[in-house]
Amino acid sequence: MWAIRRAAIPVRSHTHRFVVARCCHAIPETPSNYLEQREVRQGKEYGRSHSYYIPKSLLCGSSISPTFLWGRNLSSQACVTSNSKADDAEEGFSDLDVPPETDNSIDLSEEGNLSEEDSGEAADKSIGLSDSESDLKGKKVSSKKVCSTPLFKIIIDASRPAVTGALNKWVEEGNALGRNEVSFTLLTLRKRKKYAKALQFMEWLESTKRLDFAERDYASQLDLIAKVYGINKAEKFIEKIPQSCRGEIIYRTLLANCVGAVNVSKAEEVFNKMRDLGLPISTFACNQLLLLYKRINKKKIADVLLLMEKENVKPSLFTYKLLVDTKGISKDISGMEQIMETMKSDGIEPDFVIQAMVIKHYISAGLKDKAEAALKEMEGSDIKENRASCKALLPLYAALGKADEVERIWKECEASPRIDEFLAVIEAWGKLGLVEKAEEAFEEVLKKWKKLSSMYYTALLKVYANHKLLSKGKDLVKRMSDNGCRIGPTTLDVLVKLYVEAGEVEKADSILQRANQNNQIKPRYNTYITLLENYAKRGDIHNAEKVFNRLRQIAYAGRMKQYQLLLLAYVNAKTPAYGFRERMKADNIFPNKAVAAQLAAVDAFRKTQISELLD
Template identity: 65%
Template sequence: MIALGTIFPTVWLLELLVLSQPYCMTGARTSDNEVDDGFSDLDSPPGTNKIGTMVDKDVDDEFISEQEIPGDESEVDSAEVADGSLGLSDSETQSNGEKEPRRKSLTCPLFKVVMEAPRHSVTAVLNKWVQEGNSLGRDEISLTVWNLRKRRFYQKALQFVEWLEASKHLNFVERDYASHLDLVAKVHGLQKAENYINMIPESFRGEIIYRTFLANCVSTSNVKKSEEVFNKIKDHGLPITTFSCNQLLLLYKRVDRKKIADVLTMMEKENIKPCPFTYRLLIDTKGRTNDITGMEQIVERMKADGMEPDLSTQAMIANHYIFGGLNDKAETTLKKMEGDDIKDNRNACKALLPLYAALGKAEDVGRIWKVCEAGPRLDECVAAIEAWGKVGHVEDAEKVFEDMLKTWKKLSSKYYNALLKVYANHKLLSKGKDLAKRMSDDGCRIGPLTWDALVKLFVEAGEVAKADSILQKAAQLNRIRPLYSSYMAILDKYAKRGDIHNAERMFQELKKTGYTTRMTQHRLLLEAYINARTPAYGFRERMKADNIFPNKQVAAQLAAVDAFKKTNISELLD
């Protein structure tokens, strides 16, 4: 194994300490898609020669209702899926971190039986399936769990796995227990998951179990529990893997960038080799701090270590260039993504559409879309709608949507939402209302993503009270919590208006709904006090209670609100 000293020299580690500086960008971006390596036999679909029918990816699972999407899907940084190894990613990852080609979607009779079974009778349906002599091999089981996870039917997946374990229809190995553990964490939370670990036979309580639990702790940004689990891995003498180190990097990237260099130092000391995901995390962290030189150095080190950035990493790099105002470098990156002929590199189209739109290049958006237009894929259509909207071509976005309806006849709310966001961004309230009514008439299930789009539609139109009302009704009438971004959009507007009462209420709503308290919420709440020219008594203590410590921006805000405090003389004069 190559010593990490050749990959992370001390000078570079010291340089990474600049990551502890607060975000210096206005409107810093807050989400990205990150997955890691594969692990569970239960969660990996078997080869197509074994079982299942090949189905067009774009037709199979793209019509999933929003009711199946967890409420925190778009929470700030929650798109950073902590553990793609748990069957959530569209592609498997080999042990060296390189992704294998995306598998086609597979279905099998057992999956359909579980899907169609009412929640209260899953066990009875499965018992009947076995009694009728149907096959229940590992291939069918793996494919069923994989499909349930992909559709985010975690509760049904858990019922299925619990039945398997209780009925002894499958001889569980460590990876199967890990799959069960992950589903418990997703459905019932960390405490129940920790209790389940104690029920796993000791001989199967290995590194995979603890790294699975670690990934779930990280996904909730629970620093204390994440560090505790990582230390347990070390204390139990289990191997410290690149995967586990990546989880810590992902956690600290979100909550405490000062500790990133500590993790890299530990990796160097323990000779733990980075994988493409490790580099992706570091590239993104540098880019988010607008340290473009540092970002480019990491890219070069990644290449020197024999790893070429894939399309998604190249798109991330281009995005950071655009955000940093380096449009020439962004265009160079996009040309590399296109290759010699974009027609021969169709997979790049989805990523290129929004990037050219971000550069304001409507002609290039049209050129790339022309490659897709004759036989578009659903994800390309969504990218095109968003891209046309970004460059102000609302009619072109509408045409893509109408063509989708002609081709696929019935679409899930996901695709309506794409156009709804375009209307919101262009303050087209009347068109947005009409589209929302059309969604209802077309039988779309309305969930968090639609609520989010509607909230932003009314917020951008200046009707914040109506947006607030929609959010409150959605939260009361549904078991799925609204998205983090929905609350933040309203909190932001109340802050700008200096509406302390409603800003405080929205701040508390976020807490009550179960979202982790972050620096951004405190910053916006302070902005409300500043705009109202009112002192925020005890605010430092409130932040400390939430384990949030002021960065430079928030420290400046605290100083600003302190200036509004009444002095002895001002009280006498009043």
């Protein structure tokens, strides 16, 4: 773990100091600066047996704030001092931030998605599943078998008010209700994102005593309540769970939903409560904090690593993925490579997802030779024997501009192409600017599989958006509608980008508003950021403020990027931003160097050389 922390933090100084924290008796709600002021006195009081020797660079480097996770509380406040140029820019989202709509696709865009299912966290990902659901999660289950079960058909066909009556009638007709069938049904409802109906089903099971609820069953219900009604309702539900079933699985399920909602204060509160209750701190819980801080405040990642070391929590493959991706985003390639070496020395072999992630960051950093060498290693000596790597290799070779390599890999797949390989090759041809080839691949997959999910339409729609082909994009969206495809947050994100890239920002804005209101879709954070960026470039303060407020209303608050863009709108409009610093402070956001420069530029009361002479 020490090696991970060394790799995770760039060392800039050899100066050291003693930092002391008492493991079990830290004062609640104590700010970190207060702890720092008490360092010497605490050292004298508790002696060397309670001290930890930590390099000063660990506390002042770009990856850590002086926050102590050994105490019972986590600070939400970001460290405002930094020597890193990387801090000047918003540390945006990357591959692991948003759950993907596809299981294994590799997307090399800045907002691409890498599947968490591939992280080796299969057991942890099933935190909200009952034991049977968790067992089923790792098995290959025929979708036809699941969808054809009578129980599933009854629930899916009934309107929401009629679900309970339909279930009662089904049981009255003498149909057996075993746990396996219940689990298959719940798993399928979840995969289809029918959370409300899944929750109705579980509530019916509980009220009719058709199932003896264990802790995992309550966790499954808690997870569904959080998804349907929000975190507050889920917290209240915990009070109704029998005390004997309120274990670690319950609280880590709540923690995961807090992280999913990017609710920093609530996530830290739940994590601290787990510690107060004496529940074990699992790798999964620590990974949730790492994922949260990767999105919000990368400086605090090292704090979590310190906690993991103290609690002897072993890092998983997903832990390493988060750390590798974080270093890659910061363009710290040597740090990323050190983490990879540490991972291998711990006996954890990188999978295709983490290999693709490393290659992506090599490409982003302009290290093409390293990227090509890593691609050849990933491909192996025989691509036919290593067929599973094809779906990752296609977009990666495309990102390097190697159309001949994409053609070669695709020829190996064409004889018996897999559906996920079509997704990868559509993306690859799009990156290379070969729109017609992307269209050919789409039409081919449409012939082979008549009923496609929206992700395949979205892949081609993204190609159209990147090449500003608005009319083709409109036609494709119409085909989606005609074929009964669901428009989810990912498709909506690409649709908004399509109109924005074509210069129709107001139209994109209206589409986003209607989708949010009528279809009850919660748009992605980056969908709003796309609009906000364009309004900011125009200096359109009115619309920028509207988008900013909508971000706050749907709980996307507390991220530096949106404040930077809103400030940019004021800068470009050459208009003072009165009280903006106070607005940020109220949201517990503290300006980095780039934002401080923007604030100075829109300060109505700042002194210039001319104004001082005139005064």
